[in-house]
Amino acid sequence: MINRSIIHDITHRTPGSTRLAFTNIFLYLEKMRRLQVMKKLMATSLLSMLIPFIGCSSMSMTPSAQSDDMPKDGELMFPKDYNTFPTFLKGIQKPDAVRDLYINQTGANASQGMPFADGSILVMAIYNAEKDMNGEFAKDAQDNLVKDHLAKVFVMQKGKGWGKQAPMGLKNGDWIYSAFKANGERLDVDYKACRDCHLPLGQSKDYVHRYDEYFEKRGHAY
Numbered sequence: 001m002i003n004r005s006i007i008h009d010i011t012h013r014t015p016g017s018t019r020l021a022f023t024n025i026f027l028y029l030e031k032m033r034r035l036q037v038m039k040k041l042m043a044t045s046l047l048s049m050l051i052p053f054i055g056c057s058s059m060s061m062t063p064s065a066q067s068d069d070m071p072k073d074g075e076l077m078f079p080k081d082y083n084t085f086p087t088f089l090k091g092i093q094k095p096d097a098v099r100d101l102y103i104n105q106t107g108a109n110a111s112q113g114m115p116f117a118d119g120s121i122l123v124m125a126i127y128n129a130e131k132d133m134n135g136e137f138a139k140d141a142q143d144n145l146v147k148d149h150l151a152k153v154f155v156m157q158k159g160k161g162w163g164k165q166a167p168m169g170l171k172n173g174d175w176i177y178s179a180f181k182a183n184g185e186r187l188d189v190d191y192k193a194c195r196d197c198h199l200p201l202g203q204s205k206d207y208v209h210r211y212d213e214y215f216e217k218r219g220h221a222y
């Protein structure tokens, strides 16, 4: 376009004057030079505009790298100080065991009708029930089983997005499960069983079996 209009200027608008034609050629060359400079400028500014995008795309890889750091079932840390956590429920009677449940402070901040917050830890300490000399389960004055030694510690913990790691069809919100021996070593168990049995509680109870009981009894002395 520019080419043609300039050439038109040279050949038509100034047909009689060679001097004018030469001036126009110089003007044309000057215009072309400026155009080259502008092209270069545009190319560099385009590049500088692209650099932040390249930066962003490499940054957007960080969250996916982080998701690899999210724990899966069996990978939770043993909450060593769990018995300093607020009580969830104590002295749950099973045919051959007694269970004490704890919840960390983050979890204890929950109110009924709401899910537990990210960072909540629920712990179930499972004690074997004591047997008397005849091999019968011992009972206390309230006819309750008596705790013998700690057998296992079951843990559920939730974190933002952790549920993505859960097997399809067994997603219990963002809860992850782990089972430990009394000394904190990991137990090798089938975690699908934990999920299977907690799943029916559904979202309304946040997949927690003793959800209602906790909120009803919370604040009462144990």
Ligand code: HEC
Pocket: 092, 094, 099, 101, 122, 123, 124, 154, 155, 156, 177, 178, 179, 189, 191, 193, 194, 195, 197, 198, 207, 208, 209, 210, 211
């Ligand atoms: C057969 C069903 C079943 C299986 C399997 C099961 N649970 Fe539970 N879980 C329960 C019940 C029922 C409770 C309520 C306490 C009680 O009655 O013993 C409970 C309670 C808990 C609690 C306390 C919070 C709550 O839901 O009340 C934790 C933590 C827990 N289970 C972790 C686990 C882990 C970890 C596994 C797998 C290693 C697991 N559970 C497997 C039935 C199950």
